[in-house]
Amino acid sequence: MKAVVWQGVNRVSVETVPDPQILQPTDAIVRVTKTAICGSDLHLLDGYVPSMVHGDIVGHEFMGEVVEVGSEVRKVKVGDRVIVPFPIACGKCWYCQKGLTSLCDNSNPNPGLAEKFWGYSPAGLYGYSHITGGYAGGQAQFARTVYADANLFKVPDGLTDEQVLFLTDIFPTGFMGAENCQIEPGDVVAVFGAGPVGLFGIASAFLLGAERVIAIDRFPERLEMARTYGAETINYEEENVFELLKEMTGGRGPDSVMDAVGLEAQAHGLLGVADAVKQTTRVLESDRPHALRAAIMACRKGGTVSVPGVYGGLADKIPLGAFMNKGLTMKTGQTHVHRYLDRLTGYIQRGEIDPTRIITHRLTLDEAPHAYHIFKHKHDGCIKCVLDPWADPKDHEPTPAPQPQG
Amino acid sequence: MTRKDYEERPQSGRNSSPAERVLFGSIGAGLIALSLGQRGQVGTLLATGGALLVAGAAMGQGLGETVTGVRRTEDDQIKVEKAITVGMGADELYTFWRNFENLPRFMDHLESVKVQDGDGQRSHWVAKAPAGTSVEWDAEITADEPGRRIAWRSLEGATVPNEGAVEFRPAPGDRGTEIHVSLTYRPPGGTLGATVARLLGEDPNVQIEHDLRRLKRLLEVGHIPTTEGQSSGRKGALKAEARMYDNRRTS
Numbered sequence: 001m002k003a004v005v006w007q008g009v010n011r012v013s014v015e016t017v018p019d020p021q022i023l024q025p026t027d028a029i030v031r032v033t034k035t036a037i038c039g040s041d042l043h044l045l046d047g048y049v050p051s052m053v054h055g056d057i058v059g060h061e062f063m064g065e066v067v068e069v070g071s072e073v074r075k076v077k078v079g080d081r082v083i084v085p086f087p088i089a090c091g092k093c094w095y096c097q098k099g100l101t102s103l104c105d106n107s108n109p110n111p112g113l114a115e116k117f118w119g120y121s122p123a124g125l126y127g128y129s130h131i132t133g134g135y136a137g138g139q140a141q142f143a144r145t146v147y148a149d150a151n152l153f154k155v156p157d158g159l160t161d162e163q164v165l166f167l168t169d170i171f172p173t174g175f176m177g178a179e180n181c182q183i184e185p186g187d188v189v190a191v192f193g194a195g196p197v198g199l200f201g202i203a204s205a206f207l208l209g210a211e212r213v214i215a216i217d218r219f220p221e222r223l224e225m226a227r228t229y230g231a232e233t234i235n236y237e238e239e240n241v242f243e244l245l246k247e248m249t250g251g252r253g254p255d256s257v258m259d260a261v262g263l264e265a266q267a268h269g270l271l272g273v274a275d276a277v278k279q280t281t282r283v284l285e286s287d288r289p290h291a292l293r294a295a296i297m298a299c300r301k302g303g304t305v306s307v308p309g310v311y312g313g314l315a316d317k318i319p320l321g322a323f324m325n326k327g328l329t330m331k332t333g334q335t336h337v338h339r340y341l342d343r344l345t346g347y348i349q350r351g352e353i354d355p356t357r358i359i360t361h362r363l364t365l366d367e368a369p370h371a372y373h374i375f376k377h378k379h380d381g382c383i384k385c386v387l388d389p390w391a392d393p394k395d396h397e398p399t400p401a402p403q404p405q406g
Numbered sequence: 407m408t409r410k411d412y413e414e415r416p417q418s419g420r421n422s423s424p425a426e427r428v429l430f431g432s433i434g435a436g437l438i439a440l441s442l443g444q445r446g447q448v449g450t451l452l453a454t455g456g457a458l459l460v461a462g463a464a465m466g467q468g469l470g471e472t473v474t475g476v477r478r479t480e481d482d483q484i485k486v487e488k489a490i491t492v493g494m495g496a497d498e499l500y501t502f503w504r505n506f507e508n509l510p511r512f513m514d515h516l517e518s519v520k521v522q523d524g525d526g527q528r529s530h531w532v533a534k535a536p537a538g539t540s541v542e543w544d545a546e547i548t549a550d551e552p553g554r555r556i557a558w559r560s561l562e563g564a565t566v567p568n569e570g571a572v573e574f575r576p577a578p579g580d581r582g583t584e585i586h587v588s589l590t591y592r593p594p595g596g597t598l599g600a601t602v603a604r605l606l607g608e609d610p611n612v613q614i615e616h617d618l619r620r621l622k623r624l625l626e627v628g629h630i631p632t633t634e635g636q637s638s639g640r641k642g643a644l645k646a647e648a649r650m651y652d653n654r655r656t657s
């Protein structure tokens with residue numbers, strides 16, 4: 001089969017690899033019909049997630065049709081159309097039973113490595129380095145999925161692939177980001193980063209009762225998209241974000257602030273440069289926490305900072321004084337995708353949200369390196385790429401050669 | 407473990423001194439610096455090793471213990487204590503463990519345990535030893551409190567004299583049962599022998615931790631997750647790189 005393979009920093013390629021097989025009786029093989037590139041895949045591309053190995057198949061947003069099941073799979077059948085949540089739940093441990101599926105005790109085959117970095121091991125993730133299990137990902141024509149009964153969700157009839165694909169990650173991630181904002185009626189929510197997760201965070205904040213949402217980014221097409229979701233916008237390259245947020249909220253500050261950016265935030269000024277320099281060593285600082293710093297500073301007294309953005313290791317100069325003296329709460333986490341699926345599918349079925357609106361590019365699997373490039377550099381107005389592993393490249397317009405880095 | 411046990415336990419050196427942490431952290435940083443000049447897998451390995459050392463330094467893990475992983479009792483025996491919480495009742499867990507023949511199902515280094523005829527107090531144990539050899543001994547049960555605790559010790563003539571105990575304690579809330587295991591043994595060649603064994607990848611501390619995790623996964627899920635045999639774009643030498651990260655082989 002064809003698969004997108006990590007080949008080192010800034011290198012992904014599409015290669016022919018062996019088809020996946022059932023390795024354990026609770027496995028199922030899915031013929032992938034749609035897969036997407038996520039912002040957190042860029043952290044892999046850029047080499048900030050430790051323990052990637054050359055040849056790893058990447059991709060954690062994917063869906064398809066079940067073509068084979070192991071002998072102990074009961075609920076899932078060959079022919080089912082399913083989505084595959086990116087965190088892997090065993091379905092049996094205390095965390096899974098509490099709906100905290102991204103913290104599953106049992107699904108990471110390499111827990112020792114995660115424990116070295118983080119103290120305890122969270123769930124295994126598809127296509128996301130060996131620290132989260134080393135599972136092959138779903139940017140491929142087929143994927144091995146594990147604990148099928150606990151992890152594969154049947155797509156309701158009448159919904160298209162594109163309508164449900166983002167239920168695997170970014171829609172629940174944005175939703176949990178908004179839920180972690182602890183929104184109360186009348187609240188104003190600020191969202192740093194109007195990428196795919198930020199956009200779903202904006203839409204979800206409104207669904208959860210926010211009165212106003214303010215989105216902060218620097219790319220005009222993202223800010224424009226945020227406005228279509230009902231947000232007011234700030235371009236941080238043109239405005240003083242802190243001052244403007246304060247003014248827009250009558251001097252109070254936003255009731256909650258979401259960091260939907262994560263470890264590769266862009267920043268200006270000395271701290272930004274210092275972070276970037278330290279981060280290139282991958283060890284003096286593994287994360288560039290500029291958005292997190294700004295979120296803590298901007299949040300009103302007694303407010304909540306929600307962090308759906310991905311962080312991997314150590315970050316420097318977090319304003320803990322502001323955090324403590326203002327009495328803030330921080331809520332974070334990889335998304336417990338499973339617990340949100342019924343509710344979010346309902347929003348889609350009732351037409352209360354249209355997830356397909358964020359798709360700007362539809363490409364073939366063979367075009368994945370190009371897709372990574374335009375997504376990373378925000379070329380061509382790229383907000384979200386969806387890949388079709390079975391489309392014939394000849395059906396598509398030839399794509400322009402990748403431009404030089406920068 | 408009782409309060410008294412805890413107080414009597416000799417200092418393990420788990421928390422390193424500031425100087426040690428700086429030294430330790432700089433070894434990590436040094437590896438990272440080296441890795442920047444390397445391309446490909448050597449660089450990745452050095453960088454990851456460095457990152458792990460730095461993480462260790464940040465968490466205050468001692469250099470001595472991290473390198474040797476060995477804790478000694480006062481009479482120069484080796485003592486390992488580990489705990490895990492399993493989402494099942496104490497009685498079920500006790501029953502599973504009390505049938506010693508189940509132990510090799512999750513204890514990777516045990517080849518077999520045979521309960522001997524008679525009153526079931528004696529058993530014969532066979533463990534895998536380095537370089538494809540094996541070690542055998544007889545053991546007897548020294549305490550048996552159904553649903554709570556089992557203790558055992560090796561009989562005269564064991565190559566590696568050892569004793570152990572497992573306790574099952576109800577965890578708070580609906581969290582299941584805490585399994586606390588303690589093992590004491592005197593390896594051939596004393597601490598040095600254990601240190602060497604540790605460097606060869608035979609550390610009892612790590613082993614017991616992995617064993618308990620396998621037990622939890624076996625009982626909670628029915629099997630132990632694996633990526634062994636999954637597809638990848640790896641060829642030849644790169645497979646070794648994946649093995650550095652994975653407890654199990656990835657091909």
Ligand SMILES: [Zn+2]
Nearest residue numbers: 038039040169
């Ligand atoms: Zn993602």
Ligand SMILES: [Zn+2]
Nearest residue numbers: 090093096104
């Ligand atoms: Zn679980």
